[in-house]
Amino acid sequence: MALILADIACVYAAGTSLESAALHGVSLTLSRGDLVLVLGPTGAGKTTLLRAAAGLLSVSQGSVEVDGLPASGRGSTRGAVGLVFQRPESQFFSLSVEDDCAFGPRNLGRAPGEALQDAREALAAVGLDPSTFGPREPWSLSGGEARRAALAGVLAMRPRYLLLDEPTAGLDAAGRQSVCAAVEEARTRAGVLVVTHDAESFLGSADRVLVLRGGRPAFDGDVSALLHALPTLAAADDVDPPEVPRTLMLARERGLLPPGPLTLDVESAADLLAGALPGGERR
Amino acid sequence: MIRFDSVSFRYRGDAPLALDGVCLALEAGELVAVVGANGSGKSTLARLCDGLLEPTSGSVTVDGLDSVDPASLWKVRSMVGMVFQDPDDQIVGTVVEEDCAFGPENLGLPSDEIRVRVDSSLRAVGLDGLERREPHLLSEGQKQRLAVAGALAMRPRYLVFDEPTAMLDPVGRRAVLEITERLAHAEGHGVLVVSHDIGGVARADRVIGLAGGRVVFDGAPEGLMDDASMLLRVGLSLPPAARLAAALRARGLDVPAPAADAESVVASLWR
Secondary structure: OEEEEEEEEEEEOOOOOOOEEEEEEEEEEEEOOOEEEEEOOOOOOHHHHHHHHOOOOOOOEEEEEEOOEEOOOOOOOOOOEEEEOOOHHHHOOOOOHHHHHHHHHHHOOOOHHHHHHHHHHHHHHOOOOHHHHOOOOHHHOOHHHHHHHHHHHHHOOOOOEEEEEOOOOOOOHHHHHHHHHHHHHHHOOOEEEEEOOOHHHHHHHOOEEEEEEOOEEEEEEOHHHHHHHHHHHHHOOOOOOOHHHHHHHHHHHOOOOOOOOOOOOHHHHHHHHHHHOOOOOOO | OEEEEEEEEOOOOOOOOOEEEEEEEEOOOOEEEEEEOOOOOHHHHHHHOOOOOOOOEEEEEEOOEEOOOOOOHHHHHHHEEEEOOOHHHOOOOOOHHHHHHHHHHHOOOOHHHHHHHHHHHHHHOOOOOOOOOOHHHOOHHHHHHHHHHHHHOOOOOEEEEEOOOOOOOHHHHHHHHHHHHHHHHOOOOEEEEEOOOHHHHHHOOEEEEEEOOEEEEEEOHHHHHOOHHHHHHOOOOOOHHHHHHHHHHOOOOOOOOOOOOHHHHHHHHHO
């Protein structure tokens, strides 16, 4: 049981003079409980990949399957994949948060009472107490609260796979933290795919990372393999390295530290540096 | 200078104050970062700078001119350029140079003057050579630079950026941050950048921190980086580099306290 993209290609405006290939030869498997990150510069095809995975875009090559069924067209599994667009809080339209969150499940044909129950459960799952936040006007929420409420609106549909486009963009530190916690909770119910420039927030807990460059995979592997490839990926501007490994990379460039592995962890990085420098002692 | 004198603002009669008694000054040649949690009043502050919003009480003046006096409002707007978060919101032309010319054309300037302004503005943001490119074919970072060029073509003395890097990838983000710094320090504009971007904060001459509509910090970025509780209050987290610096100090290495990024940590180890 998984969301599987097999060797897909996507072409925009096919057959016209504006034809452009946005994705080529990309494969990805998302299982329940997984957190998969998709990184890469603007224009690398990240959002196209999300749209293809959600069945919003037909692929010109390869296939997209959700638990063995096609992601789009006849026989597809409606409601199995939830997609949260960039800045989803701009899509609020109800007068209360819980009504907004219940819209998705109602549209899937659930009874109003059941849909409301789903909405309240989803709000609790993203850390918004339904009795406090449910009756609030969506426009009165702070940035981090609004982003989580929008996420709850999709979780309320009980998707088996959750796709998030830049979930932390434009949020302050507390907002980013609350969204990361909501993603961790979502992961207990679904496979989560996050497209982001914010590697810093998600890398620590990701199972797998796909880096796109010009629509093609530039890297595909787990976090320790990514750390190994980080100097090369950073040099090509595919990934902005998180600050801790970036400090180690800079220290190596200046000959302060012998070649070796990188780490995301502050204490291990400090040990590496302290062990290599005069006057430093490892802990 | 742009000067806020005890400025308060509320969006509706019964709404709480979005800004509460804010005093600040932005001089030409200065790069000032405004930070604050979501909802702290940052964007409201940006929109008050050129009279897009009118203070509920207090006054905003630009080189001595009142931002809401009908007699000086247009002069004020021509002196303060605004660049918003999403460049798509402010791109109107069908090709790059036409978009950049939109503002000066509206001033009714002669065409050779417009040409000069467009060329120099596009050069200032590194978009020269792309004059005939259609804006939708630009990367997000290039679009944001085009929005900056459009503002520059109006020859403003002050530039106000509202979250200019929020939607950009790392390359676009660095390019826009470098431009804000150059516009202030090399070209002499007064530049105000509203941002959550810790990288942008570290480059600033001065940081203004907002919480609940009030100014709770006004000083050098080093002073802010040093103060974990203040960072949290203004919606920033202690930068990972600062945490690493603290861990290195605990291991007997001499790394001075304000460490905003990897460069400053490594520079202090290098000494």
